[in-house]
Amino acid sequence: MALNNAPLASLCAVVSVLGLGAGMSGRAALLGMSAVALIVLLSAIALRAPGRPSGIVLAAVAAWGAVFCALLALGFRLHDPAGPLVVVGGFPVGTAMLIYGTTPLGIFLGVLYGLAFDRLILPQDRQREFLRRFGTQ
């Protein structure tokens, strides 16, 4: 079964144009959201596999993107340079979102890759079959 990633690739192009527009017009929050959307789309392109159910993993990546965007939005909302200093875990509250929120959240994609590796990313039977047909070394 062949895999058609054209819709996701086309979405990457659309999001890239959106990101360019956001950047050129100085809209940082929109640029940040575009970056997260692009990461989600690229991950989805890489994680989809023909003949293997990848729905749960793709939903997890999409959820990751949504939470990441929410944390970015919180960062924009919570940082108030004119207001009093509110410290969370040693950092101002907006910065704490970066240090304790987005950073550990990023680790989730590495965990997901490890968990999905045997069943979705590279099942041993697929690897053996491919190397049996084409392996030279």
Next chain:
Amino acid sequence: MPTADSQLILACVVVYLASCAVVGFWAMRRTSSTVDFFLAGKSLGPLVVVMATISSVMSGFGFVGGPGLVYESGTSSLWMVFVASFSLPVAFMLTGKRLRLLVEVRPILTLPEAVAARYGGSGPAIAMSVAIVLGVLGYLGTQVLAIGTVLQAVLGIDLLAALAVGLGVLAFYAIAGGIVAGVYTDLFQGLLMLGAAVAVLAQCLKVGGGMSAITETLWAMDPDYIGPWGTRGDLAAMSWMLLFGIGAAGQPHAITKLMMLKDIRQLKWSALATGLSYLVLAMLWMGIGLAMRTLVARGDHPALENPDLAAPTFLLHYTPELLAGIVFAGLLAAIMSTADSFLNLGAAAVVRDIPLALRGKPLEHELMWSRIATGSLLLLSALFALYMENLIALLGTFGWGTFAAAIVPSICIGMNWKRATGTACVASIATSIALNFVLEVAARHGHQLLPPGLAVGAVALLASTSVFVWVSLLTPKRELAPDMDALLDV
């Protein structure tokens, strides 16, 4: 850079240089073919690949430029490093499986060869080789200059003599041992620096009186400095998140390491381990910059003449000698490791990729020519660094963005999408080189074509991705070879 007058620091650096020479000699005995020279014989275990990847990505910029950026503009540059928690795993997702399987079915050693296998024809491979050579020259020049500067400070000798010592050791292990020597010195250095980064962070917190005290001082100085975006602003922070979060998958010195794994199944947890290890190293980046700025803001230390002095100043004045010696040796190791990776990539492009694309077959005595090309590139980059510093600075800033914008579409998307075409690959690489070069040159001549803070590389990455997809959809699809067709379905 302040001069180290400590015998202990000097001893650490001398021990490191001597161990490089020993590893080079050992690696020379293991290097008998171009597969050994460029891909370490595809024999590396996961720990070596993880350490080699983070060491080559971190480079001297990470240990000197990174703390300098934090000292200068606060949290802005944390968006470059903290994204490593997902950027390196995403790089594994996009490239690891297919690049590693490809080297099992074709005699491929380099990224331009992978591009040639994927798209056919000579255009995409030549375009990729040109992008790699341009990026390599810039990166190499900056690394060479950094080697000279660090050794000058540690050994207390002039720049030419420092370059002769540093490049002599580098030349020996890079020419004799190829990438084998590079990755095994990376293993040693990476493990050492992981421990040192944690120790340095603890020292930073101790010197600053704890994180809350550091925050209170910096907030009183400028709330934006310690806010989520730093003083460079939200647009810079978000464009760096984009450029470094996605662009890591386009760094050839990182993703070629994945082709060197002995067993493809070892990719499984290596992605997570790479992201986590890089995060630990990033503690050094953040800790030193914030601590040094706190000391200056409190009046405990005079303001630095140059932000890049933050790391050496902190190490020499505020850390125990042994720790400073280890970090200085690690710093030198990081620079030399990155230089070795780039020498290897550059030699491959000159000796293998361009001749293969133009003549359809590799050179005879390829290993000998690879060693000659490695030595010549090193000499050339040393001359560039000494006599054409402006060009080197330009190419150095243009390296990451060019690689990201050239390689993310053509390899990361192209290896996962059958409809991608060779014309689109060439068009996206041309877009990457042109935009990065024009926008960087314009900015250096005072013509700001982009809103303040927006990173040139981020613009080029978005543009080249868009060009790649649209041109692919508009140009005729080429039939893939059966092995490539099957590879894209695995």
